[in-house]
Each structure stands twice: as C-alpha cells, then as structure tokens.
Amino acid sequence: MISLCGETQQWKCLRKREKIIQILLKAGFAIKKSKVKGPAREIQFLGVKWHDGRRQIPTEVINKITAMCPPTNKKETQAFLGAIGFWRMHIPEYSQIVSPLYLVTRKKNDFHWGPEQQQAFAQIKQEIAHAVALGPVRTDQM
Structure with missing residues (x-):
C-alpha cells in the first residue's frame, strides 16, 4: 500500500x-x-487510523480496551499491558501510569490486585479513551 x-x-x-x-x-x-x-481524509492501515495525516487510535480499539475488566492474575495483566502497550506513544507519561501494573507481573511477586493497581488500570483506560492524535514531526518548527 x-x-x-x-x-x-x-x-x-x-x-x-x-x-x-x-x-x-x-x-x-x-x-x-x-x-x-x-x-x-481518513484511512485505516495496519490497525492504525489516519485522519488528516494524524495517527489516531481506532474507535473499535478504544471501545475494546475501555470495556476490559480488571485482570485477576499475572497472565491477564500481561495481556492487558500488551493490548495497551502498542498505543503508548499516544499517552503522556505512560510508563509512570502503568508501573503499578508491571509490579504485579514480576516473577518474584505474588499477584495482588490492590487499590494502586486499580487506580492505574482505571487511569490508563481513561487516557486511552481520550488519547491525543499524533501528527508528523515538523523539523521546520524546532
């Protein structure tokens, strides 16, 4: 293409x-x-929505992620992080937001879903729902 x-x-x-x-x-x-x-003005290519030259998260992806239930084990947490990780560049301070989720996926840690993980889970879903569109890098304005 x-x-x-x-x-x-x-x-x-x-x-x-x-x-x-x-x-x-x-x-x-x-x-x-x-x-x-x-x-x-708008196309979808390789799962990414392009509108007026700006990269956006497709509505179907946003709906799927925001409908996800909190994970109940390490594997489900890893799957959730994988689903949102592709879109991390759309989320300011992504790594800081999801760090509590990564804590429960470590081998040395037992899975414990606490308030910190629930808050991070809710916040990242909210950020995905309101993610910014990314435009091309404009070197002439640097």
Whole structure:
C-alpha cells in the first residue's frame, strides 16, 4: 500500500498520485485500477487510523480496551499491558501510569490486585479513551 498525505487540495493529490503510478508502471509494477483509492481524509492501515495525516487510535480499539475488566492474575495483566502497550506513544507519561501494573507481573511477586493497581488500570483506560492524535514531526518548527 502506498499512502499519500499532506495535500489538502484534491487536484494536487490526484496529480501526485498519477505521478507515482507512472513511476511504478515504468519500473515494471502492475497496478490494478480497482485497487487505487482516494483521495480520502481518513484511512485505516495496519490497525492504525489516519485522519488528516494524524495517527489516531481506532474507535473499535478504544471501545475494546475501555470495556476490559480488571485482570485477576499475572497472565491477564500481561495481556492487558500488551493490548495497551502498542498505543503508548499516544499517552503522556505512560510508563509512570502503568508501573503499578508491571509490579504485579514480576516473577518474584505474588499477584495482588490492590487499590494502586486499580487506580492505574482505571487511569490508563481513561487516557486511552481520550488519547491525543499524533501528527508528523515538523523539523521546520524546532
């Protein structure tokens, strides 16, 4: 899949797309016209939602995570941390929030779900529900 972003004017996007198609055809690639999509303001690619060039957590993922019940053992805690870990870059101070959850997954520790873990669990679900969209790095503004 080739995704273009950045152009807000449809004709510019179409012109850029045609240039890329021509380059690929000259290089010997076969392109099915039925597979060419767009322009679109929103796509989902590899489980990530892209809207206006910004990376977002898909609504289905947010709903699935916020509906999860508190873990009852180490394996369930690890599974929860795995489910949210992919989205950590959307959550400011992610590691500080989830550190109480990692404590109960250590081999040397017995599983004990206390108020600190419950608070971290609720907070990270809340953060996922209100996660920020990530835009491209703009080196010209640094």
